[in-house]
Amino acid sequence: QPWTATVLTLFPEAFPGLLGSSLAGKGLERDLWRLETLDIRGFARDKHRSVDDTPFGGGAGMVMRPDVVGAAVEASAESPGPLVYLSPRGRTFDQAMAREFAEEPGLRLLCGRYEGIDERVLEASGAREVSIGDYVLSGGEVAAQVVLDAVVRLLPGVMGNEASGGDESFEGDLLEYPHYTRPAEWQGRSVPEVLLSGHHERVRQWRRARAEDITERRRPDLWHRYLERRRTGGNEEG
Ligand code: 6GU
Numbered sequence: 583q584p585w586t587a588t589v590l591t592l593f594p595e596a597f598p599g600l601l602g603s604s605l606a607g608k609g610l611e612r613d614l615w616r617l618e619t620l621d622i623r624g625f626a627r628d629k630h631r632s633v634d635d636t637p638f639g640g641g642a643g644m645v646m647r648p649d650v651v652g653a654a655v656e657a658s659a660e661s662p663g664p665l666v667y668l669s670p671r672g673r674t675f676d677q678a679m680a681r682e683f684a685e686e687p688g689l690r691l692l693c694g695r696y697e698g699i700d701e702r703v704l705e706a707s708g709a710r711e712v713s714i715g716d717y718v719l720s721g722g723e724v725a726a727q728v729v730l731d732a733v734v735r736l737l738p739g740v741m742g743n744e745a746s747g748g749d750e751s752f753e754g755d756l757l758e759y760p761h762y763t764r765p766a767e768w769q770g771r772s773v774p775e776v777l778l779s780g781h782h783e784r785v786r787q788w789r790r791a792r793a794e795d796i797t798e799r800r801r802p803d804l805w806h807r808y809l810e811r812r813r814t815g816g817n818e819e820g
Pocket residue numbers: 667668669670712713714715716717718719720721722725726
């Protein structure tokens with residue numbers, strides 16, 4: 583059975599979205615991974631199919647009902663992988679987490695709307711809360727697609743290279759080096775000589791040096807972690 587994403591959402595029509603194109607989409611077509619959606623509204627039981635209600639204690643907005651969301655989560659229990667709830671209060675998603683998720687048999691991604699989901703569903707299900715960054719989205723669907731894009735490209739065979747994840751041994755540790763293609767001169771700007779030299783080892787060294795420069799100047803947080811990893815032999819996470 584291929585790696586399978588099961589998305590629990592009020593907007594199943596938002597999937598696969600951009601994931602249906604290019605790399606991830608080719609992977610879908612080749613059955614290297616699967617995408618399933620569970621429409622949360624399908625678990626509403628009353629005649630109006632209501633999925634939300636006003637918050638106890640008052641205040642703005644609506645909260646997703648525990649009976650409805652709970653039934654959807656239960657229905658996902660036979661699908662492979664941990665349950666992940668996309669929420670701005672979750673642990674911040676990063677490349678290390680993407681690599682962990684790619685090692686699972688799949689992922690069940692719970693997308694909230696409105697002010698969020700009744701807390702008891704999250705407690706009872708043991709969902710892992712994951713955020714994609716410090717800003718507020720109006721729902722988890724876009725975040726789920728961000729997570730899926732990052733994970734799926736790591737699956738064996740999805741990137742043309744079986745080694746997976748590109749040729750940068752420092753992916754996720756350093757920012758990318760600059761890229762160039764033809765023409766070798768454009769608007770009076772030339773491509774760095776070393777890249778035209780055919781000396782693969784010098785190219786490799788140049789790229790690493792550029793990646794290090796850029797990381798040091800733009801992201802001192804990543805730079806210090808990188809230095810620490812080199813110093814200690816390189817195997818701790820953030
Ligand atoms: Cl995972 N969900 C929502 N709704 N907003 C977010 C987020 C997730 N990550 C950052 N902002």
